[in-house]
Amino acid sequence: MLEAFSNFGISWLDPWLLLLTASGTLAGIYVGAIPGLSVTMATSILISFTFKWPVNDALALIAGVFMGGVYGGSRTAILLNIPGAPSAIATAIDGYPMARRGEAGEAIGLTTVMSVFGGFIGIAALAMFAPVISSFALMFNSRDYLLLGLIGILLVGTLSGESFAKGAFAGALGVLIGMVGLDPMTAEGRFTFGSISLMGGIPYIAAMIGFFGVAEALVQLQTLDVPAIKQKIDRVIPRLSDIKRYFWLAVRASGIGTIIGALPGTGGDIAALLAYDDARRSVKEPEVPFGEGAKEGLVAPEAANNAAVGGAFIPMLTLGIPGDAVTAVIIGALFIHGLKPGPLMLVETPHLFWFTVGNLALANIFLLIFGLTGTRLFTKIVECPKAILIPLIIVLSAVGTYAIENNPVHIYWMLLFGVLGYFLKTYGFQVGPIILGVILGPMMDSNYRRAMIGARGDIGEFFWNFVSHPISLILSIAFVLMIVSQTPLWPWLRKSIRKQN
Template sequence: KRGEAGAAIGLTTVMSVFGGFIGILALAIAAPAVATLALKFAPRDYLMLAIWGILLVGSLSGGSLAKGIFAGAVGVLIGSVGLDPMTAEPRFTFGSLQLTAGISYVAAMIGFFGVAEVLVQLHEMHLKAVKQNVDKIIPPWHLVKKYLPLAARTSGIGVVVGALPGAGGDIAALMAYDHAKRTVKNPSSPFGEGAYEGLVAPESANNAAVPGAYIPMMTLGIPGDAVTAVIIGAMYIHGLKPGPMLMIETPHLFWFQVGALTLANCFLLVFGLTGIKIFAKIVETPKPLLLPLILMLSAVGAYAINNNPADVYWMLGFGVVGYVFKMYGFQVGPIILGMILGPLMDSSYRQAMISAEGNVGQFAGEFVTSPLSAIILAALTFTIVSQTAWWQRLRGRTSA
């Protein structure tokens, strides 16, 4: 809206590439250590990590813990629709065969972010498109240098989150954005209104999470996200078995993956910067033309996931729900986070209870007897306390 699309895209491209190289470096050097740490995670640890992610949405919802938890709970509820992953019993299907397959979170994401934004923009149809300044595409060094520390921190978040099975770049981006909101005292603009920090943090983390997701895939045979799950399937087709022996028996394959990611990152920098003028012109398109085009592409994307018309209906329905949420001051990011983390939280809880033989006392005791679980529990507790009004008042008095 401020006509700075060129500068914004240029800076985020550079920082995204920077985050990618941080992730590749972690994959090449620290893969065994990170994989060993992930291997030590018990189901109860994944349960707490999932709950931790849900609780973090408080600050993603304009600082309202109640709104964040409510939106996250809605996402968990949506994510639980379908067949039970352990017993194959239908849940919240209401006798519908369409619902037994669950609700695609990609279709929901398109609806919540794409369609909902189209509906919001209908209120601003009278506003003329701002001409974008794309003269300065390559960001100046002083600007890159200013945001490098933030990009380095959020890239680290991206690598760690990406290495956690089932997490992926979406959660990494949300957590990085949350980190930026918490730590940046004087942003270039208010968050949500074009702050460069709000662009640098999620972009660097999102790209760093890609090599991070390769760490458990290559060393443990566990996909870090949906993309690496597909890659594992392709490797099995070719007779390759991802796991601890992969780097020993076929080390050249591991380094080939590292090289391919490095090459892809270089291409991202080249094509990202050279194509900025074309990308920036998109936002200059008149809204009466742009909004229907976005809606059409959203419908095509939702349908192409499973070639299922029902996904288009879900997309439209979630778009309306997302629009209502935005009108009442709720953010839709926590809903998607809840949809992604809900199944992980569900399966981890039940696996932890099975390992405790259904003994609630033993189940609760393991949270404090295990050092790793105790650390995660302490971090989770601090997250809850840090988002209360009491803590904010205490911080205000301390800083004063």
């Protein structure tokens, strides 16, 4: 216990780590807030710079950027009606009408306090439940990991995309990209076409930066001429009466956020929308109707999306399954530092777990400080024209990709994925499942083969194992239900059940 506590406090006492967490949080707020820059983009570029750093330094910076970025999106949602990040979509619904009434400062203040509150609940859940889940996860078999990977990719694909088929395609494409190179089990080449450079595989950092950085910059070109709207900000510190009034709503929203964040494949965006929906149903008489600037409509999604940060770390650290695109990128960072997120991580490197918990808590405190100060400077920066931002994103993406192995070929990969990502996004495909597929693909492949070897190559026994063990059965049912719910069979089933009732 004492050891856990001392690891928790590492970044609180070390001035360098303190500085890194603070600058990460500050940078995250701006990155999250500036439309066109996303937390995933920033994290993937950041990883390429920090991979030579000591792991604690890198994690401190990344935790700050993640925490700040999830919150930062709310700023532009309130001020410009443009959610800076997907997790702030629900915030814009009531935040922007408040800003139009001249209450932008109040909206930002309330959002900040509730985000920090939600953040702490998520972190507390991480500290309490991750060790329990981790010891439970030690009982997981290779087929269970295969199922978890499949569920994760499909969830990201189905919840955020235009159609299930497009999500499934994106996930499978990611898996295929992850398969390129020498097979780790037999050293046989897969999709290498005799090229030596392909034998090492496609660099996933180049894929990440291409899909999230370059592709996004190209998409932003379409809205280059949309002018920025200016807002005046006055009182930022929220009223104590407001905090008291919305306390229980924030507790409930944080609970929703933590649970949704902890489910593989669902992140802050879904958590915020669900919490918003819950608030709309449960708050019977809001002061102002929802959609017209109700404070409840700000409190619920903001508490939920920051609570989802702590929640998303639970499956990431205990099962090695990312909660969403950002945690997929962070898993990539952990791999680069030679760490293997999964049930053994808490057994082998418990200090790292408690360090992460402490770090997230610290980032949350910085969030409160930076969230309530410097709003005037902030409005100036977010008004930065896209004509300046887009070339800068491309330069940063190029530096980030090159920095990993100093290999110019990687930047060509980045450009290729950037162009492909642009077309995919234009035609309604999501790029998040691709990155999940790239990262989880090799893990799923090796677990599939282990499970198949365990069944002595007998396909009947292989499938029987999925239903004859309790954990595998639950996961299999979840997987099948997920697929069935996306087919026309689902509405038909629901209709016939309703008819019978």
